Amino acid sequence: MIQPTRTNLLLLRGRLHAVLNCTTILKGRRQALIKEFLRITRPLMQSREEVSQAHARxxxxLHISQAREGRAAVDALAALNRRKIAVEVAEGNLLGLRFRDLTMHETVARSFDERPYDMLGSSAWLDEAIEEFEGIVEEMLSLASFEGKFRRLAEELVRLTRRIRILEERIAPELHRDIHAMAQYLAERERESYFRLKRFKGYAARQSGPRAPA
Known part of the structure; x- marks a missing residue:
């Protein structure tokens, strides 16, 4: 237990002031992160929906082309189109938060002229399937950067909210109670000292007054 003194009371009040300031700063940072979170969330959700629709198409x-040309022919053409995509994973920074950022150095989607097979040897359905899947891969790689930011922002928002709750619901109330109890104790002690001093002065005055002759 902290010794109830004027100095410690001032220290407690200073600590409470620091806690309240810290809470205000954390709330401001959380608000800024929420704005960034919402800014990223909207296009992310929209892109996910677009990827889902493109995947269905x-x-x-693919099923139609497999039915018309046979699974073996489709698998052979898929193997012919297989290639490595150059991407770079680097550390990004967003409002002081570090996250993994992914950058593509080439496009995944290709024109018909860039594909390593003769268009006459494939059907329109297979060409469409290849085009859709290439677009999906490219969009998913683009989404990876947003996913990293999204996840990092979500983690930080949870952490900040937990810290703010601890400060507001536990630390600040405890300091308020300690300050109130210590202030009451010191005030009571001052009143007692005042009355003791008053009694002492009265006693001293009586002792120093004129005495009756013997």
Whole structure:
């Protein structure tokens, strides 16, 4: 227990002031992160929906091409189109938060002239499936950067909210109670000292007054 003194009371009040300032700063930072979180979330959700729709179209086109040309022919053409995509994973910084950022150095989607097979040897359904899947891969790589920011922002928002709750619901109330109790104790002690001093002065005055002759 902290010794109830004027100095310690001032220290407690200073600590409470620091806690309240820290809470205000954390709330301001949380608000800035929320704005950035919402800014990233909207296009991220929209892109996910677009990828989901593109995937459904690609699967439909793939099933049709497999039914018309046979699975073996489609698998052979898929193996012919397989290639490595150059990407770079670097550390990004967003409002002081570090996250993994992914950068593509080439596009995944290709024109018909850039594909390593003769267009006459494939159907329109297979060409469409390849085009859709290439677009999906490119969009998913683009989303990877947003996912890193999204996840990092979400983690930081949870952490900040937890810290703010601890400061507001536990630390600040405890300091308020300690300050109130110590202030009451010191005030009571001062009143007692005042009355003791008053009694002492009265006693001293009586002792120093004129005495009756013997």
């Amino acid at each position: 690609a699967i439909d086109a």
